[in-house]
Amino acid sequence: MNDKSTLLRYLRLRREQLLAKLDGLSEYDVRRPLTPTGTNLLGLVKHVASVELGYFGEVFGRPCAKALPWLDDGAQPDADMWVTPEESREQIVELHRFSAAHSDATIEALALDAPGDVPWWPEDRRHVTLHQILVHMCVETAQHLGHADILRELIDGSAGQGPGDPNLPQRDATEWAEHRARVEAAARAAQATDHP
Template identity: 75%
Template sequence: MDDKATLLSYLRLRRADLLGKLDGLTEYDARRPMTPTGTNLLGLVKHVASVELGYFGETFGRPSGLDLAWLESSAERDADMWVPASESRAQIIELHHFSAKHSDETIESLPLDAPGIVPWWSEDKHNVTLHRILVHMCVETARHAGHADIIRELIDGSAGQRPGDPNVSPRTSEEWAAHRYRIEEAALEAGHSNG
């Protein structure tokens, strides 16, 4: 597998991880803010799909043709990070699939050294290559998939990329509670001795 295929494979995996965090959730749980700054699962999907269209679209002269009101300069700040009731989950999932398809077409049709310009980056950094943007979006998507992992665990206790994920230790809820308690005790002890 060459470098471009490897990067695209990682990007596709992280997209799927992020989108999979919506599986089985109610409308409320998919949208509910779980942090003081309002981080929510459906908003993360909306954000990643939106910025990916920009990075693999406008940056390489391949606009998607979609006008995303939440990205306009007149839009409310952080409008791409949450989903009002007037926008359906199905619309956001469709945007995610459209964005992935459009991005994949750009990636597959250009060489890694293809030049692009990120118009929203400063002039000293806005000249890029497809390679740089692929790495950037792998990191961006993985970062938000990590946020989604924690948000989903806070909502219903689901952990890992999918049920039975071998990267998550198999423990009962009682064993997880004991594990968490042990970590809390260690934190308290360290806080008292170093405080």
């Protein structure tokens, strides 16, 4: 397996894991803001799809024909990070799949050293290669998947990639409560020794 296929495999896996965070949730739960900055699950999916279309489309002279009105001048603030009532979950999931297919076509068509230009980056950094952007999008998608992991846990307690995730300790609800209590006790003990 070469570097490009390895990076593409990781990007595809993170995309699918991000989409899976929506499974089994109500319309309200996929849309509701769970942080003071409004972060929500469906908005993360919309954002990642929108960003991918820019990075693997416009940057390499391969723009897509799909309109993204939430990125237009005059759109609501941060409109790529939340979903209006008029936008359906199905539309956002389809956008995510369309974006992935468009991005994959660019990745497969170009060499890792293919040049690109990121017009929204500062002049001293805007000249890039496909390799740089592929790494950038792997990192960005993984970052937003991490956000989605936490949001999903806040909604219904689901953690990681579900039961049997080898990256999470296997504990029942009582064991998780005991673990959380230990962490809380340690934080309070540290607070007691904190000096201004």
